[in-house]
Amino acid sequence: MKISEGVEWAAHACALLAAVPEGGALSAGAIAAFNDLPKAYMAKHLQALAKAGVVVSVRGAQGGYRLARPPAEISLWDVRRAIEGPGPDFHCANIRLKGPCVAPKPSSGPCAIAHAFWEAERAYQAALGSMTIADVVVQAAREQDAEGLSRIAAWLRAAL
Amino acid sequence: MKISEGVEWAAHACALLAAVPEGGALSAGAIAAFNDLPKAYMAKHLQALAKAGVVVSVRGAQGGYRLARPPAEISLWDVRRAIEGPGPDFHCANIRLKGPCVAPKPSSGPCAIAHAFWEAERAYQAALGSMTIADVVVQAAREQDAEGLSRIAAWLRAAL
DNA sequence: TCATTGCGGACACATAGCATCCGATTTAAA
DNA sequence: TTTAAATCGGATGCTATGTGTCCGCAATGA
Ligand code: FES
Ligand code: FES
Numbered sequence: 001m002k003i004s005e006g007v008e009w010a011a012h013a014c015a016l017l018a019a020v021p022e023g024g025a026l027s028a029g030a031i032a033a034f035n036d037l038p039k040a041y042m043a044k045h046l047q048a049l050a051k052a053g054v055v056v057s058v059r060g061a062q063g064g065y066r067l068a069r070p071p072a073e074i075s076l077w078d079v080r081r082a083i084e085g086p087g088p089d090f091h092c093a094n095i096r097l098k099g100p101c102v103a104p105k106p107s108s109g110p111c112a113i114a115h116a117f118w119e120a121e122r123a124y125q126a127a128l129g130s131m132t133i134a135d136v137v138v139q140a141a142r143e144q145d146a147e148g149l150s151r152i153a154a155w156l157r158a159a160l
Numbered sequence: 161m162k163i164s165e166g167v168e169w170a171a172h173a174c175a176l177l178a179a180v181p182e183g184g185a186l187s188a189g190a191i192a193a194f195n196d197l198p199k200a201y202m203a204k205h206l207q208a209l210a211k212a213g214v215v216v217s218v219r220g221a222q223g224g225y226r227l228a229r230p231p232a233e234i235s236l237w238d239v240r241r242a243i244e245g246p247g248p249d250f251h252c253a254n255i256r257l258k259g260p261c262v263a264p265k266p267s268s269g270p271c272a273i274a275h276a277f278w279e280a281e282r283a284y285q286a287a288l289g290s291m292t293i294a295d296v297v298v299q300a301a302r303e304q305d306a307e308g309l310s311r312i313a314a315w316l317r318a319a320l
Numbered sequence: 321t322c323a324t325t326g327c328g329g330a331c332a333c334a335t336a337g338c339a340t341c342c343g344a345t346t347t348a349a350a
Numbered sequence: 351t352t353t354a355a356a357t358c359g360g361a362t363g364c365t366a367t368g369t370g371t372c373c374g375c376a377a378t379g380a
Contacts, residue, residue: 001163002336003250003277004368011273012255027325036258041370047327060378061324076276090163095172096300098196101315103308112299113171116236117163120287127280139272140256148263155261162367164337187356201339207358220347221355 006045007083009037010054013046014079014133015140017055018071019156025064030159045083052082071137077128090117166205167243169197170214173206174239174293175300177215178231179316185224190319205243212242231297237288250277 013031020026028046032039046065049055054074055065067074092114096102141149173191180186192202206225209215214234215225227234252274256262301309 001161001244001249002368003161005251005253006368007250008253008255008273015273029325034259034261035255036260037255038370040372043326044370050326057326058378059324059326059376061322062379063325063377065326076273076280084161089161090167091165093165093168095168095195095197099194100196101194101308101312103304109303112296113168113175113236116288116291116296119291120236120284123287124280124284127283128276131276131279136272136276143269144263148261152261162337166337185356189356198339200341203357204339210357217357218347219345219355219357221353222348223346223356225357 001089003080004084006041006048007080009035009042010045010049010079010083011076011133011136013042013049013065014054014067014071014074015136017065017067018133018137019152020066020160024160025058025062025066026156026159027064030064034155034159049079049082052078054078054082067133071134072132074133075129076131076133076136077125079133080128088118088121090114090121161249163240164244166201166208167240169195169202170205170209170239170243171236171293171296173202173225174209174214174227174231174234175296177225177227178293178297179312180226180320184320185218185222185226186316186319187224190224194315194319209239209242212238214238214242227293231294232292234293235289236291236293236296237285239293240288248278248281250274250281 012035016031016034017026028043029039031046032042035042046055046057050057050065053068056068057063057065092111094111096111144152172195176191176194177186188203188206189199191206192199195202206215206217210217210225213228216228217223217225252271254271256271304312
């Protein structure tokens with residue numbers, strides 16, 4: 001099992017969008033260029049983020065994307081779910097109901113194996129849900145010196 | 161992202177193997193037949209379990225597989241890792257090091273996004289690791305009446 | 321009006337998972 | 351000693367999903 005690489009793309013895109021001023025919007029091309037990624041595919045992921053309500057899109061000239069909520073209210077779980085989809089990773093194929101030894105009366109409550117996996121996914125979701133885009137931005141800014149921050153600000157001003 | 165269906169196959173196989181008596185071994189064909197699954201592919205997953213040290217294989221006539229440890233010492237995480245592989249699900253492609261605004265000095269400690277995902281995977285692993293094959297067997301037995309249990313015991317005796 | 325931008329679908333490609341088959345090897349039983 | 355049963359490992363084909371591109375349409379501000 002591997003997590004789609006698009007999840008990382010979307011996370012970095014949200015981190016960048018957290019830096020756009022109120023009322024502004026960053027185009028898909030600009031977001032892709034900032035991270036050196038192909039514009040067309042990045043646009044696909046941004047559409048998924050928009051459909052999931054993580055970002056809002058602004059159509060037309062000078063349009064683009066901005067965050068739908070403050071960065072502190074967007075978790076990495078929201079991003080992951082927007083790209084990978086909502087359903088559980090583990091799917092119970094009801095193997096226990098197949099084979100020569102299956103009980104004639106179904107009586108099928110929740111299956112123990114599936115229950116354990118779904119419980120683990122809830123722990124995963126809780127851990128990811130406690131890390132927000134705001135946290136990511138803070139930690140990313142900590143790795144930049146003042147000159148790097150000003151260069152990013154200048155790039156952002158030019159791309160707006 | 162979806163968990164491979166082979167993980168469920170392997171989990172059910174381990175649950176069945178927990179019922180074989182000391183010194184016995186169940187062939188791949190018997191395990192597949194019990195769960196109504198294709199024998200050839202089930203054999204592949206059993207090989208993976210054997211390579212991961214979850215089960216041990218007995219070659220030759222009357223051979224097959226048995227658990228490598230007591231059922232209470234085999235977790236669903238062990239099963240998942242045997243089938244899906246050991247590495248982390250999330251892979252950091254170092255997008256932060258690409259693009260026009262990358263800092264000239266690398267200074268790259270661990271990245272915040274990847275750290276959050278890996279921490280969530282640790283929570284997932286901890287939750288799955290606390291559920292053992294023994295727990296699964298107990299809960300599965302609770303859904304069977306006495307007649308079902310004796311039928312399974314008879315099937316097992318015939319397949320040995 | 322016109323350039324810019326998102327939206328949605330169609331398309332091609334690569335990779336991974338699913339499933340089967342076969343020969344080689346090992347081992348217990350006949 | 352022979353034979354049958356069973357795992358092991360690789361090769362193969364098929365399918366589903368992810369990756370990446372492209373194009374026409376709709377919307378919107380200059
Ligand atoms: S029956 Fe197999 S996981 Fe539920
Ligand atoms: S740089 Fe993208 S997740 Fe580490």
